[in-house]
Amino acid sequence: MELLSGADMIARFLQDEGVEHIYGYPGGAVLHIYDALFRQDKVKHILVRHEQAAVHMADGYARATGKAGVVLVTSGPGATNTVTGIATAFMDSIPMVVLCGQVPSALIGEDAFQETDMIGVSRPVVKHNLTVRHPEEIPVILKKAFYIASTGRPGPVVVDIPKDMTTPNERWKYEYPKKVKLRSYSPAMRGHSGQIKKAADMLLAAKRPVIYAGGGVILGRASDKLIELARMLNFPVTNTLMGLGCYPATDRQSLGMLGMHGSYEANMVMHHADLILAVGARFDDRVTNAVDKFCPGARIVHIDIDPASISKTVEVDVPIVGPVDSVLKEMIALIKESKEEVDAEALASWWAQIDEWKAFHGGRYVTDDTEKIKPQQVIEALYRVTGGDAYVTSDVGQHQMFAAQYYKFDKPNRWINSGGLGTMGFGLPAAMGIKLNFPDEEVVCVTGEGSIQMNIQELSTCSQYNLPLKIVNINNQSLGMVRQWQDMNYESRHAQSYMKSLPDFIKLAEAYGHVGLKVERLEDLEPALKKAFAMKDKLVFLDIYVDPYEHVYPMQIARGSMKDMWLSKNERT
Amino acid sequence: MRRIISVLLENEPGALSRVVGLFSQRNYNIETLTVAATEDPTLSRMTVTTRGSDKVIEQITKQLNKLIEVVKLVDLTDGAHIERELMLIKVKASGAQRDEIKRTTDIFRGQVVDVTGSVYTVQLTGDSDKLDAFIQAIGTACVLEVVRTGVSGIARGEKVLSI
Numbered sequence: 001m002e003l004l005s006g007a008d009m010i011a012r013f014l015q016d017e018g019v020e021h022i023y024g025y026p027g028g029a030v031l032h033i034y035d036a037l038f039r040q041d042k043v044k045h046i047l048v049r050h051e052q053a054a055v056h057m058a059d060g061y062a063r064a065t066g067k068a069g070v071v072l073v074t075s076g077p078g079a080t081n082t083v084t085g086i087a088t089a090f091m092d093s094i095p096m097v098v099l100c101g102q103v104p105s106a107l108i109g110e111d112a113f114q115e116t117d118m119i120g121v122s123r124p125v126v127k128h129n130l131t132v133r134h135p136e137e138i139p140v141i142l143k144k145a146f147y148i149a150s151t152g153r154p155g156p157v158v159v160d161i162p163k164d165m166t167t168p169n170e171r172w173k174y175e176y177p178k179k180v181k182l183r184s185y186s187p188a189m190r191g192h193s194g195q196i197k198k199a200a201d202m203l204l205a206a207k208r209p210v211i212y213a214g215g216g217v218i219l220g221r222a223s224d225k226l227i228e229l230a231r232m233l234n235f236p237v238t239n240t241l242m243g244l245g246c247y248p249a250t251d252r253q254s255l256g257m258l259g260m261h262g263s264y265e266a267n268m269v270m271h272h273a274d275l276i277l278a279v280g281a282r283f284d285d286r287v288t289n290a291v292d293k294f295c296p297g298a299r300i301v302h303i304d305i306d307p308a309s310i311s312k313t314v315e316v317d318v319p320i321v322g323p324v325d326s327v328l329k330e331m332i333a334l335i336k337e338s339k340e341e342v343d344a345e346a347l348a349s350w351w352a353q354i355d356e357w358k359a360f361h362g363g364r365y366v367t368d369d370t371e372k373i374k375p376q377q378v379i380e381a382l383y384r385v386t387g388g389d390a391y392v393t394s395d396v397g398q399h400q401m402f403a404a405q406y407y408k409f410d411k412p413n414r415w416i417n418s419g420g421l422g423t424m425g426f427g428l429p430a431a432m433g434i435k436l437n438f439p440d441e442e443v444v445c446v447t448g449e450g451s452i453q454m455n456i457q458e459l460s461t462c463s464q465y466n467l468p469l470k471i472v473n474i475n476n477q478s479l480g481m482v483r484q485w486q487d488m489n490y491e492s493r494h495a496q497s498y499m500k501s502l503p504d505f506i507k508l509a510e511a512y513g514h515v516g517l518k519v520e521r522l523e524d525l526e527p528a529l530k531k532a533f534a535m536k537d538k539l540v541f542l543d544i545y546v547d548p549y550e551h552v553y554p555m556q557i558a559r560g561s562m563k564d565m566w567l568s569k570n571e572r573t
Numbered sequence: 574m575r576r577i578i579s580v581l582l583e584n585e586p587g588a589l590s591r592v593v594g595l596f597s598q599r600n601y602n603i604e605t606l607t608v609a610a611t612e613d614p615t616l617s618r619m620t621v622t623t624r625g626s627d628k629v630i631e632q633i634t635k636q637l638n639k640l641i642e643v644v645k646l647v648d649l650t651d652g653a654h655i656e657r658e659l660m661l662i663k664v665k666a667s668g669a670q671r672d673e674i675k676r677t678t679d680i681f682r683g684q685v686v687d688v689t690g691s692v693y694t695v696q697l698t699g700d701s702d703k704l705d706a707f708i709q710a711i712g713t714a715c716v717l718e719v720v721r722t723g724v725s726g727i728a729r730g731e732k733v734l735s736i
Contacts (some may be wrong), residue, residue, distance in 0.1 A: 127641075307635050308639055
């Protein structure tokens with residue numbers, strides 16, 4: 001057995017755990033760890049320009065791969081700067097391990113320089129957090145952190161490491177723990193067979209069914225099973241914002257996204273359904289609209305790994321707690337061997353109704369003003385130019401909704417956005433984390449001129465590590481979603497939703513060593529995108545000026561049911 | 574409805590603050606909370622009394638169960654159970670009042686555990702209602718100080734909460 005310092009143990013553990021990249025920023029409390037990282041070359045450290053970006057980079061990597069992202073920051077401000085990133089990962093159940101330095105144990109509680117109680121600060125936004133109290137514990141604590149972060153319902157885990165735990169002149173026995181066991185933590189490994197049987201019978205008896213699939217299908221790697229089940233039963237499928245891609249959007253049975261800005265057909269189908277199969281989704285308020293008016297005629301089957309997600313907002317009839325993958329597998333087998341069959345006649349008339357709804361709206365938007373580019377057109381052009389196969393990250397606001405509506409994701413893990421927390425500034429660093437790990441894939445950050453400025457300093461990191469991603473800045477010269485709400489609810493009093501003195505993004509991109517392209521006319525849109533994607537080894541910042549008055553539709557009407565929607569500025573259901 | 578939730582949790586620094594944090598973070602209410610190590614020094618036993626609809630109570634137990642340090646928990650109010658709370662209460666006891674307080678203390682099976690010329694300190698155990706009733710019986714006007722431990726609970730019969 002080897003003797004290693006605490007700092008060397010951390011570096012060695014990360015190697016043994018198979019971690020390739022960690023994202024972070026050095027500082028006093030983690031200098032021993034940075035020195036240990038310097039003396040090895042397996043784990044590569046990516047230096048960001050602000051710690052929040054380090055967390056989003058790790059997050060982007062985790063969302064694209066399903067593996068835990070790893071962050072290293074110093075105590076105090078280094079740690080507090082990660083909080084927004086950690087909360088972002090927490091809300092979307094993203095596996096992540098955040099290593100935070102801490103002042104030496106003897107100084108804790110004395111308001112020492114750069115001291116923050118990171119365990120206390122992070123508590124409400126982590127799956128768990130751990131403190132190292134003795135250097136010998138480091139391997140087991142880190143293993144616990146990875147284990148907790150990536151099993152069950154995944155989430156971020158913070159490890160607080162006082163500086164004296166990593167001191168180079170004390171050495172301790174190191175052994176990589178292959179496994180850890182916690183008596184107080186045992187995520188469900190399979191669903192209850194009786195419940196699955198009950199659910200299967202209900203599916204077969206349904207006349208107006210719908211599958212409502214969320215991010216849990218992607219996190220639980222159950223896309224294939226979901227597709228198999230849906231095709232076998234000929235049921236329509238709608239995805240949450242987090243679930244986009246887990247069922248192919250271009251498939252005939254896909255209804256697109258549901259909820260506040262969901263498609264007309266998805267919300268209509270949900271409202272009129274007699275059976276909802278919710279898979280890895282959590283009945284978020286951005287999906288349900290008013291809970292008391294939610295899908296009045298539907299019985300609900302809910303599959304989720306987290307028992308606390310069951311009947312939290314909407315009461316369900318048949319809960320199944322377990323990994324979506326194994327539950328769906330069991331369900332498929334039961335349906336295959338069942339003597340019952342789906343009610344083909346009822347389904348045929350249900351599909352006839354659905355096709356009518358699809359034809360009625362179909363994601364239309366007004367294009368009569370030929371002068372200005374519509375934001376929807378930008379996404380549609382992006383979809384065509386990338387062949388629908390890019391990793392697309394987004395920030396938060398109108399551009400996020402347009403991307404979710406008009407980029408048809410056919411694969412899971414390709415649509416990367418902050419759904420739960422709604423974190424502006426997420427898109428660029430998330431795209432960086434993906435591009436770094438998938439250098440041969442197209443990675444696009446769809447953003448707006450508000451969001452991009454929240455982490456624009458990371459253009460510098462992109463130069464340092466040569467990350468030739470593409471930034472599609474949908475520039476409407478206003479905080480579009482805020483403005484839309486002000487138009488709809490505050491008689492167009494645009495309080496603080498307009499930014500004067502926007503920077504010249506082209507010059508800014510160039511200042512960081514990248515390429516900038518400005519697009520103002522529709523005819524230039526697709527050629528500019530093609531030109532940008534042809535520059536394989538360059539980060540290209542496309543600053544695309546769009547109609548500033550455009551709204552996102554459909555939009556559910558507050559306190560209504562799922563079917564109550566604005567369909568355009570002057571048309572409602 | 575009032576509920577008594579009994580929790581076994583890892584006896585580790587920070588575990589208690591996680592439970593308390595959960596209650597405030599999710600807008601649940603805590604009426605009383607007691608915690609101490611068990612015969613196994615690696616485990617603490619916590620008793621929380623709370624109020625809420627069935628839906629809220631279900632969420633409380635699920636969210637508590639999700640905390641990594643929570644090993645096991647039970648809602649004692651689901652079955653027959655015993656609850657006890659201890660109160661130390663300092664009351665004005667002079668003149669005619671002095672005998673009356675002693676009599677009331679006896680009726681409630683409390684003990685006078687400290688005495689001065691004008692003050693009694695009374696110790697009383699029982700369920701929370703009994704302690705409330707005692708305070709009401711002697712009248713709040715003569716109460717100088719009240720210290721209550723909060724509720725401890727255990728299931729009746731052979732049911733045991735252990736790992």
